[in-house]
Amino acid sequence: MKSIFYSRFFILLPWILIVIIVIDIDTKRLSVRNTASFYLSRLGNVQQRQVVRTTRTSSSSSGSNTTSPPVIYAITPTYSRPVQKAELTRLANTFRQVPQFHWVVVEDSNSHTELVARFLARSGLRYTLLNVFTPRRFKRTGMPRATEQRNLALGWLRGHRASKDKGVVFFADDDNTYSLELFEEMRSTRRVSVWPVGLVGGRRYERPLVEKGKVVGWYTGWRADRPFAIDMAGFAVNLQVILSNPRALFKRRGAKPGMQESDFLKQITKVEDLEPKAQNCTQVLVWHTRTEKAHLGNETKRQQDSVFIEV
């Protein structure tokens, strides 16, 4: 009787061990995979390539769920000019290192340009390419710029994202300079967050003045009477605020110079509700840089090249 018990025990024991080991492997492999994808996502979206190639993306591709951090939707209006590809190149080099990032690029043109479409397809970033042409009558000095492009991007978000999607919306003009820290600051935006912007308003920086965690005024060198004396690069909006205020848009008619930001923000928030980021608005993490127009005065002189080269 005793020997039967032992023999059964020795037959069963290894099988139990096998089951335990197999269960253990599956758990460990999963965790190894998760660790790897954690680093990959920290280091950028290069390998994710959850590329959204058309504007017809369903919201299922937003990749957001209850565990992952909110997706940052950077809205970038752009237009054809000699420095365009250079600007997009250094933007993509920055954005590639931001995890959970979706680039909404809106061209000022009647159709996608080959240059931008090809550039984005090769960028390794998750993106959506849109386009809308700014009517010629709006392209004058003193007129607000990129209004149609930003509004089209807002419309796209409202049509393709739903209340289950976690996200933060940011207006990332194509010639500014962005630090990686900026994106981690804005990611926790609950409604509307604000921070300083460098090299703007004729000063070293503009910033919201903060007291006891609330915005109480603005440090600016230009039109201090603006309700929100802030640059387009100085705030982010939670995706749900964009979705729950479907009529909030940038104004074309009646917009005064420098008032685009205020006109938009007063539709969705109040100054006292703003969330200060970047250590109570005491760090400059984004710069309003401007790139010189390229001088092409010698383009027509001397010999022409025998091949076409994209610049």
Added chain:
Amino acid sequence: MKSIFYSRFFILLPWILIVIIVIDIDTKRLSVRNTASFYLSRLGNVQQRQVVRTTRTSSSSSGSNTTSPPVIYAITPTYSRPVQKAELTRLANTFRQVPQFHWVVVEDSNSHTELVARFLARSGLRYTLLNVFTPRRFKRTGMPRATEQRNLALGWLRGHRASKDKGVVFFADDDNTYSLELFEEMRSTRRVSVWPVGLVGGRRYERPLVEKGKVVGWYTGWRADRPFAIDMAGFAVNLQVILSNPRALFKRRGAKPGMQESDFLKQITKVEDLEPKAQNCTQVLVWHTRTEKAHLGNETKRQQDSVFIEV
């Protein structure tokens, strides 16, 4: 007899299975780890942080051995101005994605500035910070710029790198725009390699003209008589060429405008020996962008801020 055989078989079989599974796990875990580190190394040096904090680095820290690809030494002269930190920010965002990269930053100042030193320490990049002040008499329009800074960097390489070190030296000015592809092109430089540069010489691009894999002339809109009609951003030099030509330097005295590159290159190579990169010099992978000076006209107007904020 038969029953004893079967019972032994059923006792041994699971133990054999256990051994096989355990061996299998170890192999797989190793391969998962290797794959992860492969992607990590491809995605950049963020996790490497082989930071060289002082100029007293011994050549042992160069990290080069027979199996790893050559280190790219990017020499960046820089000087204090309102847009400096913004420029360094976007440069670092690009360079962080280049594997085997070493940034040699040379300030035009009498000592390291706090801004640059702190920025580099936080950048996550392998770097060396040097400084040399350009005498005031050389800071005039028409005079070549950053001569002293580039020469100091060349001196540092000669003092801290040896014949066993594999590397490629590139002059990366702080306001240009660099694609990641550029660095992979230059990495295979055996002696001196060349490629097109966008937005330079008053044209969309300048480029070496290539026939049968050899440079036979220059496509340029400006001073076509230059022996090497190429911008500082248009060439790279193998580290061993720098080391074996210890007297090759940038000239200050007698240097004519636009001749810095030619004056330097003719000390180390001939036009017919240049190695064309970027598909026989038909792709623009670097742009000679220029950032506008920041307008700080309102800096002294109105109230001053109560805190000091670095920009």
